[in-house]
Amino acid sequence: MITTLLVANRGEIACRIMRTASAMGITTVAVHSAVDRDALHVHQADQAVDLGGVRASESYLDINRIIQAALASGAQAIHPGYGFLSENAAFARAVSAAGLLLVGPPAAAIEAMGDKSAAKALMAEAGVPLVPGYHGADQSPQAFVEAARQIGYPALLKASAGGGGKGMKIVQSEAELAAALQSARREAQAAFGDDRLLLEKYLPRPRHVEIQVFADCQGNCLYLHERDCSIQRRHQKVLEEAPAPGLSQPLRQTMGQAAVRAALAIGYVGAGTVEFLLDERGDFFFMEMNARLQVEHPVTEAITGLDLVEWQLRVAQGETLPLGQEQVPLQGHAMEVRLYAEDPDQDFLPASGRLQLYQEPPLKPGQRIDSGVREGDVISPYYDPMLGKLIAWGADREQARRLLLDLLKRTLVGGIRSNRRFLQRLLEHPAFVAGELDTGFIERHAADLLPPVESLPDAFWEQAARQFVATLPAIRRGDDPGSPWERSDGLRLGLPAATRLHLQCNGEQRVLYLGASQPAQPTALAVRRGEVLYVQWQGELHAVRQYDPLTEASGHHLASGGLTAPMNGSVVRVLVSPGQQVDVGAALLVLEAMKMEHSIRADQAGTVKRILFAEGDMVSEGSLLLELEPG
Incomplete structure (x- = not known):
């Protein structure tokens, strides 16, 4: 007990x-x-x-x-x-x-599925279809070269000991393979302590459909329906839903039964997930089995009404599963989005820093938030950048989508970059609304989901100025609470009342004048945190600050030719040396943040003048990494 x-x-x-x-x-x-x-x-x-x-x-x-x-x-x-x-x-x-x-499951089951290569062999014995690939013990570069030639390009490198996109690289040609192998091995070692890899044929436009399975110590096992996890960036899931749209009941049952066979073949106990790739013809292929509770388990809980953590604890104590396969409910539709501290406009680079604003709204029926942060927390570069998960359940897919979009719009994040607005665009995209899902969705619709950053219009600045003045903290003199010197409405004796504001937002600066006669009826949502005003405009939350024009005039900017760190992280590789000539786009350094690698590339041709960090050093966002002499 x-x-x-x-x-x-x-x-x-x-x-x-x-x-x-x-x-x-x-x-x-x-x-x-x-x-x-x-x-x-x-x-x-x-x-x-x-x-x-x-x-x-x-x-x-x-x-x-x-x-x-x-x-x-x-x-x-x-x-x-x-x-x-x-x-x-x-x-x-x-x-x-x-x-x-x-x-959780016994060590033997973890070993059987934790080693993806061994897992593929077990699944082949169990009659579960596999993606063509190489899962051998020979980890030499030549073994991968020969395997890739046999199965053809594009190919997919994956970490043998784990998932989550760590150690996963798409290789388009043999010329890319050597560098991809090195990078994938480093990521796999950092994330899982095991640098072994496997290679698979990369399937065009597949769906990622997974089956939630549950087994007890008495040999009972069932499936709790499926989830569609096709919406991904960098091979990591962004949005999940259950059940998978468009699956026929026979296909759902066939996939569920295959997942149960996989679990029984390794003596599995507890909650697990069997992941499949589903192609356009309706054929499915085993990817891997995750021997744990999944991030996206809340959508399964929503459509079944079950608490999977409670099931885990009861099974761990030796209890039998409380339901049989025919008794597992399937009600309505559920969706989940992962709210990350990351910058979608910078290739989803993880963000870190203080969470100056974080507000979760009152929940409506069918809405749920699983979060692990509070306002004021520091998001460090050492761990996964997920802030939390927003979940919605509805009688059908469209109702769930609308409820999730509503929840997302009313959840406020400020102080660090997040994917909040990106998730809104995703939920609003016509192709997503129509259920046209596959793992290339984000890349294919990038122009709509990641539009270029545009200058803020005059209407925004006018609203921001009014909100800035309206939300200024009241200052009252204890000896004279009615003093006109403490008013913020621009009162000037003998002159028209006016307020002049120097505001900056997203790198832009404006000087704005507000007259006392102008109606102070701002409609944009705004939340003040200290000296920063967060203004919501067309779904995006913008940080507005005052600036001192005298200080700005005397300031200085970084000299051209300097390359800075796009995020907090550590230097894992320095690829150049002082005096070396490089071309535009050449990789100079490799940074690691949140267990993912990011290459820093030359933005111009030139000669490396100075390198300021060594391998293993920690760097902060904005730090000057090296200097390039142009030409």
Whole structure:
């Protein structure tokens, strides 16, 4: 019987697990790194254990520290959530060896599915169709060259030990393969501690459809319908929905039964997901099995009315599944979007910094938010940049879409870049409304989803000026509360009342004049946080500040030829040296943030003059990385 549960994770999934555990009367224990001491999941837990460290390898991925924290707190069980140690067989064995209970599958099942190459072989034996590819033990570059020649280009490199887009590279030709192999290996090693890769034929315009399975210790297994996760960027899911639009009942049943066979073949226990690629002809191919609870599990909960975390905890205690396959409900339609701290206009680079504004709106029937942040939190570059998940359920797909769009529009994020407006455009796109889904959706509709940034119109600046004055904090003298010197309406004795404002937003600056006779009836939504006013205009939230024209006039800008860091991160590779000549577009450095690599490329031809950082160094957004001498 579990009375105390340690949650070996952070962010929204830690908070979500604790919510169910607490409702079941279970005491919850949080663990945290040095930078997460004041995180939301720490405050929500009944107890908290400081693991120390900053990087995941020093905290959330340290098996010994997690085990010791569980023993010290009196926990009988550990729930790993998703990511981190959730699919680590060594961790599962360590938990068992310590006399603790893991809320998840046994180590053997994790090993069987954690190694994607071995998993492919098992699925072939179970009669599940596979994508043509190479899953061999020979990891030499030549083995991949020969395999790619055999299956043809484009090909897809994937990390053998994990998912989430880490270590995944699309290779269009043999000329790209060597560099892609090196980059994929580094990402795989950083994310999973294992740099082995596999290669698959890259399928054009497939759908990503996955089946939620659940198994108990008595050998019972069922599927809880499917989810469509085709809307992705950088091979990471952005939007998920259940059930998958347009699937016939026979196909749904066939895929579900194949997923159950996959789970039974490895002696699976608990919640798992079998992922398939579905082509335009209706043929499906096994991709991988995730031996854990998925990020997108709330949409399955919405259409079934079930609490999957509660099922996990009950199965971990030896209980049987409460339902048979024919009893699993399927009601309505649900959608989920992942709200990330990232910049869609800069190729979705992860963002970090202080969350100056974060407001979740009152929920309407069918709406749900699973978040792991609060206003004022610092989003660090060390972990995944997801702020939370917004979920909506409706009687049909269109009602769910409208409810989710409404929820997204009323959720406010400021202080750092987010994908909030991008998600709105996605939900509003005619092709998405029509259910025309595949994994290339975002790339194909990029012109609509990622339009060029345009200058803000005069109407915006007029609204911003009125809101700026209207929201100025009231200043009152204690000795003379009616003093005219404390008024902000531009009163000047003997002269017309007027207010002059120097405002800046998105790199633009304006001087605006407001007369007292002008009607102060702004209609744009605006929220002030200190000296910053966040104004919502056409769905986008803009940060408006005052500036001092004298200070601006005396300031200076970075000299041309300098390349700066687009985000906080660490330097993993320096590819050039001082004195080296480079062409436009040449890769100069490689940065890593949120376990993903980003190449810094030359914006002009020239000679490398100076390199300011070495491999392993941490850099802040905007830091000068190196200097190029043009020409």
